[in-house]
Amino acid sequence: MEHVDHILVVDDDREIRELVGNYLKKNGLRATVAADGRQMRSLLESTPVDLIVLDIMMPGDDGLILCRELRAGKHKNTPILMLTARNDETDRIIGLEMGADDYLIKPFAARELLARINAVLRRTRMLPPNLQASDHSRLVSFGRWRLDTTARHLLDEDGTMVALSGAEYRLLRVFLDHPQRVLNRDQLLNLTQGRDADLFDRSIDLLVSRLRQRLLDDSRSPAYIKTVRSEGYVFSFPVETLGAHA
Structure with missing residues (x-):
């Protein structure tokens, strides 16, 4: 059976979670959504994922904290694409320093998110x-x-x-x-x-x-x-x- 890439979308905005999740599914990917770090951890315990879309601005443990946690644990090799606010260059830099593979600035087009997800997965799997x-x-x-x-x-x-x-x-x-x-x-x-x-x-x-x-x-x-x-x-x-x- 052909592998279908599984994307975990972590964002506290329910509308964004649902829109992104539905769009990814329509384009042949498997998508699971989480509202916060607690849900993310629970899902990762039970389900393998190929890439995590991680929003930076979330209440409680924000995306930077969660990125650092992921890179220090058993999911250290799972690609991470961070979602950032338009003017938060500092957050983008810190996210990359902590091990994020790419970032996308909000607001974004779903088509661009899909393209970046596919690009990160390609880079991860296919060395020059x-x-x-x-x-x-x-x-x-x-x-x-x-x-x-x-x-x-x-x-x-x-x-x-x-x-x-x-x-x-x-x-x-x-x-x-x-x-x-x-x-x-x-x-x-x-x-x-x-x-x-x-x-x-x-x-x-x-x-x-x-x-x-x-x-x-x-x-x-x-x-x-x-x-x-x-x-x-x-x-x-x-x-x-x-x-x-x-």
């Missing part, structure tokens, strides 16, 4: 060809770290696993595939997201900041990802490809 894992190069080593390209997580020198979001993994793979080479923001957007690279440039800066945190890289004097003023970023550490059982 140069990022595909191969049996003979499962581990990539740099400094104190190894990247497992099959499981898509980091291992430190003690073998402790560090989980990566989909966006963090794609960005790290691009850096590891192009070490010692300055990459500007447009190149990084295109290499990590392909034709769906429609996030604003600042999102790459935020993603680099998140990746540095994962690597325990001091942003003031980074050892791995260095900033090249007016140009972009460069992965400056030597990279070694190991065998599958290294």
Whole structure:
């Protein structure tokens, strides 16, 4: 039986929940709606979902709190598309910093929401060809770290696993595939997201900041990802490809 993508819509506005849910169902998706964080948690306990549409402005636990909670738990790899108010750029930036995959500004057209949902799902599932894992190069080593390209997580020198979001993994793979080479923001957007690279440039800066945190890289004097003023970023550490059982 063919898989039908299941979208969870979390918004305290009942009209928006019903409109979005009905629109997604009419366009071949499975949609479930939740009015708040409590309902969201309950549904996630019993039902697997492929993507969460999450409103930022909600009473109680707002979307930013819920996004952080999701990224810290067992749903850390579930794509999140955040809904934000028109002028709240700060919320959009914070949402991306916390691990949201994309955002859409209210008010929005249902058709655009559907397009962004499909784009995020495509990006999540289809790495660019140069990022595909191969049996003979499962581990990539740099400094104190190894990247497992099959499981898509980091291992430190003690073998402790560090989980990566989909966006963090794609960005790290691009850096590891192009070490010692300055990459500007447009190149990084295109290499990590392909034709769906429609996030604003600042999102790459935020993603680099998140990746540095994962690597325990001091942003003031980074050892791995260095900033090249007016140009972009460069992965400056030597990279070694190991065998599958290294």
